[in-house]
Amino acid sequence: MSKSKLSRRSFLKRGAAVTAGASLFPTVVPASVLGLNGAVPPSDRIVMGLVGSGGMGNYDMKQFLQKKETRVVAACDVDNRRLISTKARIDKHYGNNDARIYKDFIDFFDNEKLDAVILALPDHWHSIIAVTAANKGLDIYGEKPLSRTIKEGRAIVDAVQKNNVIWQTGSWQRSVPNFKRAAELVRNGVLGKITHVEVGLPDGRQSIGTPPVKPVPEGVDWDLWLGPAPKVPFRGVLHFNWRWILDYSGGQLTDWAGHHVDIAHWGLGFDDKSPVKIKGKGIYPVNGIYNVPVEYLIEAEYENGLPMTIANARYFVDKRRNGLWPKVGAQNYGMGPVWFGENGWIQVNRSGLWASDPELLKVPEEELKIKLYDSKDHWQNFLDCIKTRKKTITPVETAHNSISVALTGEIAMMTEQELLWDRKTETFTNSDYANRLLSRPFREPWRIPEI
Amino acid sequence: MKNILNLVTIAVVSLMLLNGCSDNKLRALIVTGPDGSGNTAKSALQKILENSGKFNVEIAESPAEGQDMSIYSPDFTSFDVVVLDYIGEKWPSETRERFVKYVKDGGGVLVFGESAYAFPDWDEYGRLIGIGGNRDNSAAPYMYLNGNGEIMTYESINDTVNATTAVHDFVIQVTGSGGPVFEGMNHRWLHLADVLHSDLKLLSDSVTVLAMAYANRKSGGNGKNMPVMAENVFGKGRVFSVFIGCLKEGASPAALQDAGLILAVQRGAEWAATGQVTQQLPEDLPNIAAAFVLPNYKFYSLNDLFVNAKNYEYGKPEKFLYLISNRIRKAKGNKQKLAVFEDKILEVMQSDDATIECKNYLCRDLSSIGTEKSIPVLEKLKENEKTADMARFALERIKSSLNK
The missing domain is CATH 3.40.50.880 (Class I glutamine amidotransferase (GATase) domain)
Structure with a gap:
């Protein structure tokens, strides 16, 4: 993994505000791991690090800690408190005090000799850090959504392809039998010709009003947390709840499209297809610090004329109330994809798998000719692919394709126009106004590193 | 006479x-x-x-x-x-x-x-x-x-x-x-x-x-x-x-x-x-996302929104800024309508009694709707340290669009 060291200059002179060399503990020589009982010799272990040690980062890390062929050695976060608890978790697992922690990802990438990295950051940081990691030649387990904007997603795809690194997206539903079975049934034509698809995602969060400016919690580098996003004072919204602010995320829509739109595409065989037309309507807050739409309705149309409706679950619950949507069990609160075809419908979500006629779900697996990618463990699939150098079940191109539906839909909501999308150039052909929203200007000195 | x-x-x-x-x-x-x-x-x-x-x-x-x-x-x-x-x-x-x-x-x-x-x-x-x-x-x-x-x-x-x-x-x-x-x-x-x-x-x-x-x-x-x-x-x-x-x-x-x-x-x-309702609905409607409170029991004119938006500071209601953004969305890309918003925003950008916070927020909207005439105003805001980042934000989008 001998890629040139990251040049700090690649981010220009970052000034005194972002302190250089912010690792909290002196870098130490990696401890010998010979004493461990793993079956994999240390030299063959996949050495991993974590950037973004919040809820998802720690969850993913836990999965990898449990694998015999990995060794998690370092973590990076802008929040000391999280770094300390994450280090404790790693050290507890290995029974030592060896985990290294960093506040500044540049130091992290410069100092650590990794094979792979877990990226679990707020969306506005995805492109810079993913491209940095890919340029370093690291294989990447990257949390969804792939990116905050279409152009950032494209940059990540290019960086992964050019550096020939393995990418797995945190769209783990593809590694769950329920979802695979649904997608495989649909893909094999059990429903006949598909007439339309509807995808329910969670309802938005209600407002918390207008919090005042607050002191930044001790140990948090707020300016670095903001990074490329516009500079604003700290007002209490940090971990997890950044998702309700447009500078950092598109809300539930962009969070969940990487799951349920991703599965809808899988069933359709649409991993290389995009809507050609898209329009949307969002319910945006009239006040409060949260400003993502809490209700949203996106109507897309694919090149073969296939319509797909994506909305917050409540929309489908209302539809069901009016008898216009499948009525299938109380647990099924309007979530997940429903494929409608000539022979009925199939719906899948985390609570189960349903069909208009239960017989549709009984087709034996042997009769399904088209076999979808099989993975029973999303994290293991990543490790397997690191060894085989084959594509993961959710490679970067797929992640980009899936989230692009939400990101173009978000732009359709922001412009309230029916937009025409050209997949080849990744631009809208009928709105300059919309095209401006395909990227977000970065605050200086941040930029996506050269690929 | x-x-x-x-x-x-x-x-x-x-x-x-x-x-x-x-x-x-x-x-x-x-x-x-x-x-x-x-x-x-x-x-x-x-x-x-x-x-x-x-x-x-x-x-x-x-x-x-x-x-x-x-x-x-x-x-x-x-x-x-x-x-x-x-x-x-x-x-x-x-x-x-x-x-x-x-x-x-x-x-x-x-x-x-x-x-x-x-x-x-x-x-x-x-x-x-x-x-x-x-x-x-x-x-x-x-x-x-x-x-x-x-x-x-x-x-x-x-x-x-x-x-x-x-x-x-x-x-x-x-x-x-x-x-x-x-x-x-x-x-x-x-x-x-x-x-x-x-x-x-x-x-x-x-x-x-x-x-x-x-x-x-x-x-x-x-x-x-x-x-x-x-x-x-x-x-x-x-x-x-x-x-x-x-x-x-x-x-x-x-x-x-x-x-x-x-x-x-x-x-x-x-x-x-x-037995009927002939009143036109106002431009700004209440929704589930956040409470919409009208202290004077009166809906806002576009002018009201901009006059009030000028006083925005962090920790104060975002309402007037958000309503401006909502109305820009509702203009559905109509150039004449967007031009009205651009003029209004530029007026605020050049006004001494508008807060820095207000100007910085409106740079986001201006970035998507601004035309050539926004450029000199933004270039000037770029010279002020407090508005430079967001002026650049808007300029980047506007210029990249004009260069096409």
Whole structure:
């Protein structure tokens, strides 16, 4: 993994505000791991690090800690408190005090000799850090959504392809039998010709009003947390709840499209297809610090004329109330994809798998000719692919394709126009106004590193 | 010159004739008690109705408690809609009879707040309002709504259930189509600092609930959907009821300042008066995402938004900025409309009395709609350290678009 060291200059002179060399503990020589009982010799272990040690980062890390062929050695976060608890978790697992922690990802990438990295950051940081990691030649387990904007997603795809690194997206539903079975049934034509698809995602969060400016919690580098996003004072919204602010995320829509739109595409065989037309309507807050739409309705149309409706679950619950949507069990609160075809419908979500006629779900697996990618463990699939150098079940191109539906839909909501999308150039052909929203200007000195 | 003056005079006179002395407006009478009698919404109701531009409003205050009620006899028939904000003593029988006749003959009524609890032993009033409380002697059943907004009834109320919830925020949900009053509005919106009633009874079969809210147990509710707005017919008359807006002690005036409640009163009163709603919806509508509060009971003009936005600071309401962004979205890419917003934003950007926070926020909107004429203004903002980042943000998008 001998890629040139990251040049700090690649981010220009970052000034005194972002302190250089912010690792909290002196870098130490990696401890010998010979004493461990793993079956994999240390030299063959996949050495991993974590950037973004919040809820998802720690969850993913836990999965990898449990694998015999990995060794998690370092973590990076802008929040000391999280770094300390994450280090404790790693050290507890290995029974030592060896985990290294960093506040500044540049130091992290410069100092650590990794094979792979877990990226679990707020969306506005995805492109810079993913491209940095890919340029370093690291294989990447990257949390969804792939990116905050279409152009950032494209940059990540290019960086992964050019550096020939393995990418797995945190769209783990593809590694769950329920979802695979649904997608495989649909893909094999059990429903006949598909007439339309509807995808329910969670309802938005209600407002918390207008919090005042607050002191930044001790140990948090707020300016670095903001990074490329516009500079604003700290007002209490940090971990997890950044998702309700447009500078950092598109809300539930962009969070969940990487799951349920991703599965809808899988069933359709649409991993290389995009809507050609898209329009949307969002319910945006009239006040409060949260400003993502809490209700949203996106109507897309694919090149073969296939319509797909994506909305917050409540929309489908209302539809069901009016008898216009499948009525299938109380647990099924309007979530997940429903494929409608000539022979009925199939719906899948985390609570189960349903069909208009239960017989549709009984087709034996042997009769399904088209076999979808099989993975029973999303994290293991990543490790397997690191060894085989084959594509993961959710490679970067797929992640980009899936989230692009939400990101173009978000732009359709922001412009309230029916937009025409050209997949080849990744631009809208009928709105300059919309095209401006395909990227977000970065605050200086941040930029996506050269690929 | 003289001729022109004459023409003007004639025009003015004929306009006056055309409109009549009532300016063509509907006549509303607020029937209420004196100050301090617990009928606290009257001045708000007056402003709400007048601000619609649709009503001339008069107020008929009843005598104070203990004083001679027999003289209280408003002339209902001179009005198109009688707005009840009344929880006081029973009217004299002659007044009651004239009120019933007024409604039966086609008069409109808007029942507001605690008025649904008035006159507990006047049965005909109960049938007229259709849904009401404080009617212990009535054989009528208690009521709530199922998930589909259909009226459900039950005979006796559990002793442990409070009649009203604590003051809390809740979501108002329009049921069914909502009819003309709610046409074009979002069918869910967040309502602030108010109470819901758990002890309402169904007093007429002709009543239709138009909006409901869930009275959650955590806030002292009965765990059921309860009506917040309803319509009824009584003879030829139409009755529109609003069961919220009860300003109990400690409640916030925000309940009455809710844009959704304001629209319901304005449009419900017109519907009660005429059977239709001709008022145009305002540009800014309440929704479920966050409360939309109008402290002066008045919707905003575009100018109001920009004037207020200029004062934005972190930690102060984002409302005016967000409403500008919402309106820009609603312009749907229309170049003429967007040009108006660009001009307004540029005016703010160059104004010394607009805050840095306001300018920085508006750079986001300007980035997507700005044209060549924004460039010099932004270049200037770039020279100021405090606005430089966001000016660059806007310039980057505008320039990349112009370079195509």
